[in-house]
Amino acid sequence: MASYFDHAATTPMSKAAIEALNQQIGQLGNASSLHTQGRSVRKAVEEARESIARIAGASPSEIVFTGSGTEANNLAIKGFYWKRLGEDSARNVIIISAFEHHAILDPVEWLEEHEGAHVIQIPVTRDGIVDLEALRDIVDHNRAKIAVIAVMHSNNEIGTIQPIKEVVEIAGDIPVHTDAVQSFGKVEFNFDQLGVTSATLSAHKIGGPLGVAALILQRGIDVTPILHGGGQERDIRSGTLNAPAIVSFAAAAQDAELHRVQRYAELRTMRRYLIDAIRAVLPDIWVNGDIEPSLPGIANITFPGTESDGLLLLLDAEGIASSTGSACSAGVPRPSHVLLAMGLSERDARSSLRFSIGASNTRSEIDHLASVIESVVDRARAALARQ
Amino acid sequence: MKVIAAMSGGVDSAVAAARAVDAGHEVIGVHLALSSNPQKYRSGARGCCTIEDSHDARRAADVIGIPFYIWDMAEEFHEGVVENFLSEYAAGRTPNPCLRCNEKIKFAAVLDRARALGFDAVVTGHYAQMRETDLGRTMHRAEDPLKDQSYVLAVLNKTQLDGAIFPLGDTHKEEVRKEAKRRGLYVANKPDSHDICFVPSGNNASWLHDRLGTETGPIVDEDGTKLGEHQGAYTYTIGQRKGLNLTVPAEGGVPRYVLKIEPVTNTVVVGVKESLAVSGIVGEKAIWCGPAPEPATQYRGFSQIRAHGQPLACTYSTDGESITVALDEPLFGLATGQGLVIYDGDRVVGSATISATL
Numbered sequence: 039m040a041s042y043f044d045h046a047a048t049t050p051m052s053k054a055a056i057e058a059l060n061q062q063i064g065q066l067g068n069a070s071s072l073h074t075q076g077r078s079v080r081k082a083v084e085e086a087r088e089s090i091a092r093i094a095g096a097s098p099s100e101i102v103f104t105g106s107g108t109e110a111n112n113l114a115i116k117g118f119y120w121k122r123l124g125e126d127s128a129r130n131v132i133i134i135s136a137f138e139h140h141a142i143l144d145p146v147e148w149l150e151e152h153e154g155a156h157v158i159q160i161p162v163t164r165d166g167i168v169d170l171e172a173l174r175d176i177v178d179h180n181r182a183k184i185a186v187i188a189v190m191h192s193n194n195e196i197g198t199i200q201p202i203k204e205v206v207e208i209a210g211d212i213p214v215h216t217d218a219v220q221s222f223g224k225v226e227f228n229f230d231q232l233g234v235t236s237a238t239l240s241a242h243k244i245g246g247p248l249g250v251a252a253l254i255l256q257r258g259i260d261v262t263p264i265l266h267g268g269g270q271e272r273d274i275r276s277g278t279l280n281a282p283a284i285v286s287f288a289a290a291a292q293d294a295e296l297h298r299v300q301r302y303a304e305l306r307t308m309r310r311y312l313i314d315a316i317r318a319v320l321p322d323i324w325v326n327g328d329i330e331p332s333l334p335g336i337a338n339i340t341f342p343g344t345e346s347d348g349l350l351l352l353l354d355a356e357g358i359a360s361s362t363g364s365a366c367s368a369g370v371p372r373p374s375h376v377l378l379a380m381g382l383s384e385r386d387a388r389s390s391l392r393f394s395i396g397a398s399n400t401r402s403e404i405d406h407l408a409s410v411i412e413s414v415v416d417r418a419r420a421a422l423a424r425q
Numbered sequence: 426m427k428v429i430a431a432m433s434g435g436v437d438s439a440v441a442a443a444r445a446v447d448a449g450h451e452v453i454g455v456h457l458a459l460s461s462n463p464q465k466y467r468s469g470a471r472g473c474c475t476i477e478d479s480h481d482a483r484r485a486a487d488v489i490g491i492p493f494y495i496w497d498m499a500e501e502f503h504e505g506v507v508e509n510f511l512s513e514y515a516a517g518r519t520p521n522p523c524l525r526c527n528e529k530i531k532f533a534a535v536l537d538r539a540r541a542l543g544f545d546a547v548v549t550g551h552y553a554q555m556r557e558t559d560l561g562r563t564m565h566r567a568e569d570p571l572k573d574q575s576y577v578l579a580v581l582n583k584t585q586l587d588g589a590i591f592p593l594g595d596t597h598k599e600e601v602r603k604e605a606k607r608r609g610l611y612v613a614n615k616p617d618s619h620d621i622c623f624v625p626s627g628n629n630a631s632w633l634h635d636r637l638g639t640e641t642g643p644i645v646d647e648d649g650t651k652l653g654e655h656q657g658a659y660t661y662t663i664g665q666r667k668g669l670n671l672t673v674p675a676e677g678g679v680p681r682y683v684l685k686i687e688p689v690t691n692t693v694v695v696g697v698k699e700s701l702a703v704s705g706i707v708g709e710k711a712i713w714c715g716p717a718p719e720p721a722t723q724y725r726g727f728s729q730i731r732a733h734g735q736p737l738a739c740t741y742s743t744d745g746e747s748i749t750v751a752l753d754e755p756l757f758g759l760a761t762g763q764g765l766v767i768y769d770g771d772r773v774v775g776s777a778t779i780s781a782t783l
Contacts, residue, residue, distance in 0.1 A: 348542055351453065351494050370458040370497045421541035425501075425534070 041358045041403035043312075045396030046194055046220060046336055051290070052245035058289035059247055062282040069279040070270055079281045086288035093295045094239060094254060095228030102253045102271045103284055107219045107240035108141040110253035111188075113275065114215040114236045115145045117261025118186035119155060122213070124262070131180050133187040135160045135168045135200070136379035141238075142188050142217055143375070160189070164381050166198040166327035174208050184212045191218035191227065191237070195363055195376040195392055196327030197336030199225060206233040213259070219243050219251070223294030224333055225302065229254050236261075241283065246290030250283035301397055305334035308395050308404065313337050315408035320415055326377060326390060335395035340382070344389045344418035347371045352414040353391075358407050361392040426545040427451045428590060431531055432485060432493070434478030436605045436612045437550025437593060439485035443608055444592035445548045446489055452548065454486035454493040457535065459502040460623065481612050488609050496538070498530055505529035507623055514659040515637055517688035518762025521577070521732065522621055527551075528580035536588045546588045553578050554594030555586065558772075562587065563715040566771040569597040576732050579766040579776035582712050630660040642691030644671060647684065647700060658686050661693050664701055664758020671695070682758065702755040706730070708748045708765035708777025718774065720745050727768040728752065730759060730779065741767055748777040 051059075062082060067075035069083045084098070091098040104110040115132070122129045132146050136159040149155035158176050161169045168189055177184065187209050192199045199221065206214050213235035221227045223244035229237055236259075240251040255261065255274065263269075267276040294301075313325055316339065326338040341349060346362040353360055363374035373387035382390070393407075430442035432454045445452045456479045479495060486493035506525045513520035536547045552567035553575040564586055567573040581589065593601055598617075605613035620627040637659055644653040653671040655661065665683040675681050682701055685694035706728065718724055720743055727736035728750050738753040748765060759782050767774040 347494065347496070348538070351492075352542060354492060355453070370495055370499070417542050421538045424537040424541050 039357055039403070039406050041406050042398065043393040043395060043403075043407070044359045044361050045399075046243070046333075046392065046394035047361060048242050048248070049245055049396045050398055051242075051247060051286075052293045054293045055241075055246050055286045055290035059282050059286035062285040065281070067281075069281055070268065079279075082285050083279050083281050086284045089288040090239070090252065090291050091254075093291050094222060094237075095230045095232075096254045097257060099272070100229070100254050100257055102255055102275050103279060104251050104253055104271075104275055105249060105277070105280070107217070107238050107243075107251040110238040110240075110251050111139070111141040111215075111217055112145045113253050113261060113264055114238065114255075115142060115186065115188060116149065116264055117274070118213050118215065118236075119149055119153070120262035121260060122185040128183050129185045130154055131156045131158060131183040132185055133158050133160060133173070133176055133180075135162060135189045137162050137166070137193055137195075137376040138188060138190055139194055139217055139219075142190070146188075155185075156183075159379075162379050165329050166193055166196045166376075166380050167329075168200055168205070170201060170204050170208065173205065177208050177210075177212070181210075181212070186213045186215060188215040188217070191216045191221040192225065192333050193327065193376060194220045195336075195374055196338045196380075197333035198327040198329060199331040199333070202232050202234060220333055223291055223298065224335075225298075225331070235259055241287035241290055244290050244294040246287040247283045250280055250287050252287075297397075302334045305395055305397070308399060308401070309335055309337050311401060312393060312395065312404045312407070313339070315404055316411055319408060319412040326380065326382070337393045337395070338377075338390060339393065340377075340386050340390040341415050341418070342386065342389055343422060344415055345422050346389055346391050348418040348421050349391055349414060352417060353407075353410070356406075356410045356414070358410070361394070363390070363392065427543060428453075428546045428548050429535065429539040429544050430454045430491070430548040431535060431550075432456050432482040433550070433618075434481035434485070434612065434615075435550065435618060436602060436610065436615050437552075437598075438482070439489070439550070439610045439612050440601050440605050440608070441548050441550040441590075441592045442485070442491065443489045443604075443610070445590060446491060448592070450548075450590075452489075452491045453544070454482065454489070454491050455535070456482040456493070456495045457498045457502075457530065458495050459498055459530070481615070485610050485612055488611075496535065498534055501534045502526070502530055502623075505534075510621075510623075511633070511636055513762050514633055515688060516762075517658060517686040519662050519760035520762050521764050522623075523577045523732070524580050524764050527577055532581050532585040532589055536585060540588065546590050548590040548592060550593055551578055551591050552593055552598075553591045553773075555589065555591060560716050560772075564773040565594070566768070566773075567594045572598045574732075575768075575773050576729055576734075576764065576766050579714055579773050580712055580764065581714060583715065586714060633657070633659055640691055642693070644669065644693045644695060646681075647694060647696045652681075652695065655693050658688060658691050658693050661686055663760035669695060686760075698757055701757040701759075703757070703759045703782040704752050704755045705783030706748075706750040706752070706759065706765055706779055707781040707783065708750070709746065709780045711743055711746060711748050711775055711777045713775040714773045715775075717745070718743055724769070724774075726774060727770075729766045729768065730756075730763055736768055747780075748775070 067079035069080040087101045088098045091101050132155050150157050160173045189205050215236045216234045218237045219240040222239045235256050237254045242248045263274050265276045324340050373384050377387035428450045430452050432438045483493050506522050510522045551574045552572040554565040566575045624632045639656045643651045652673040661683045681695040684696045684700050723742050728739045729736050739750045741750045761779050763779050765779050766776045
């Protein structure tokens with residue numbers, strides 16, 4: 039029996055998204071061409087743009103399609119940094135939460151190493167929420183020097199939703215970027231109401247195809263482009279528009295939004311069922327970031343005395359997919375920087391697994407997990423004890 | 426059996442894993458990450474520590490059709506192999522890190538972890554043969570004399586060897602490459618790894634210099650007369666003749682060799698070849714790969730003191746802890762710290778770390 043508990047990594051494409059993709063992929067035309075075929079594809083892209091904008095609480099012109107969430111995050115971080123530093127050479131400070139995704143952390147680190155950026159990390163609480171008082175303090179001390187502030191909308195490893203509105207209030211006229219790839223389509227997300235300057239969405243996290251994402255960027259705000267060559271998207275992002283993927287993205291977003299409230303309730307119940315089922319056999323586990331509001335399907339569990347990569351291997355052998363957080367480029371598992379930022383010890387961070395539930399999961403999959411977890415944890419504990 | 430196949434990203438371990446699958450085992454491929462800072466984009470093949478190697482191992486596992494994971498053994502490797510390598514050199518001995526890696530990592534840390542996780546054995550691409558004989562399960566030299574790796578495996582005790590599977594021992598390397606090609610493994614033509622995997626430049630002396638520092642000291646003859654200077658005694662090996670840079674010419678132009686390395690006084694002693702002659706070897710920390718020899722009994726056999734050295738006819742005996750060897754013919758140049766491996770024909774009896782020469 040296959041039990042897929044890694045929906046936060048990627049989730050099955052929805053039927054509507056597959057149909058839309060299949061329909062569009064046979065259509066001839068480059069959306070930038072001026073002839074009939076080009077216009078026909080352009081129409082499909084613009085309808086998709088409008089649809090995604092409506093669901094995200096943004097204007098269509100604020101949607102900039104990209105090739106991935108990582109690209110959108112790079113565009114926002116580097117784009118704001120270069121733009122604002124170019125306007126005022128004192129603005130070289132970037133503020134991010136300590137537990138951002140690597141798609142934010144790595145470009146920021148790169149700017150620090152190569153472009154003279156000074157990075158300040160906002161600490162996070164043990165519950166997994168950015169420390170707003172610390173942010174206020176950081177902003178007060180550096181206001182004139184700040185290029186951009188980035189705080190993720192929800193954390194991909196533990197699921198906690200961040201107080202973005204408050205971050206925006208504290209930021210004042212400083213641009214705020216939020217990586218919303220885990221939130222969009224799963225919890226309430228409204229670009230206008232949040233007041234952020236930019237946000238990242240991704241198709242494949244919500245049942246859309248791989249290889250397409252979007253940066254929502256407020257009208258009238260420019261960032262320095264990182265890709266040049268055609269200026270297809272507001273002169274901010276170049277590259278032929280991936281029309282089939284964009285159309286499919288919109289179909290996935292519509293499907294996700296249509297079922298969002300109902301799925302939230304279902305997934306929250308399933309998540310609780312999973313945690314209770316594991317705790318029934320392993321009472322000493324704990325759940326990281328187990329607070330409201332959170333993403334509905336993420337359960338980040340520490341299994342004391344184990345190595346998570348051993349757990350993952352044994353669960354995988356039982357047909358159960360889970361996640362250990364990030365690995366380095368060679369694939370070496372690392373203790374989660376998210377859990378370390380929350381104050382877990384390296385030992386405990388190395389003993390934690392993320393289960394992320396999606397619409398396709400059933401109770402019998404969770405029962406299957408519950409039936410093997412004790413023996414898996416026993417073996418993983420024995421393996422660690424031998425070291 | 427449920428087995429872990431250690432996959433370096435090279436052709437040998439890939440074919441070994443594939444053969445384990447053919448043999449009916451339930452196989453999981455594991456690549457050992459031995460460096461916390463993998464050398465990025467380095468071409469060539471040194472067998473470990475690179476991103477390309479982990480990708481190659483992953484692709485081989487895909488082709489074979491087995492699950493694949495990366496195990497982080499960087500800390501164990503650093504402590505057990507790299508630091509030991511440095512401290513042995515600093516102490517004037519000549520260690521063999523491959524031997525240490527087999528002893529401390531592949532068939533200790535990895536095998537222990539595998540066993541705890543519910544696996545029965547570790548499969549590697551080493552060239553050596555395990556056979557069921559009258560003496561039980563024993564280790565023998567590989568069929569391919571050029572690739573035989575029984576020497577670097579002789580540090581494994583019986584318990585470790587019981588958890589070891591070497592599917593390539595009966596095959597010549599050339600055949601293994603052909604088989605890899607047949608199986609669609611694109612590592613088929615990947616060059617063999619040489620040198621020491623954690624010395625990326627391949628330049629041992631400069632790597633040691635960077636870590637142990639440069640300390641000028643005297644090179645003297647057997648009477649203590651200074652003949653030159655060196656930049657660090659640890660860069661010399663017993664029996665070394667070239668690169669001594671002696672400033673005082675030898676009488677009659679007789680070649681001089683490194684006889685002794687004295688780390689405390691940072692002195693290198695050189696002399697004539699005859700002074701290098703060794704007719705007996707003492708090794709400590711004996712390990713038996715099969716049944717242990719009776720104590721205080723003289724056995725006939727062969728000694729080998731380098732990975733691809735000649736087997737030397739000898740008589741040996743043990744007190745259980747150490748092995749004492751009397752060589753039939755004297756040997757010239759033998760460094761302490763090297764591995765002494767005893768063979769009975771092609772069977773590996775056991776090993777010890779050379780602590781003294783007689």
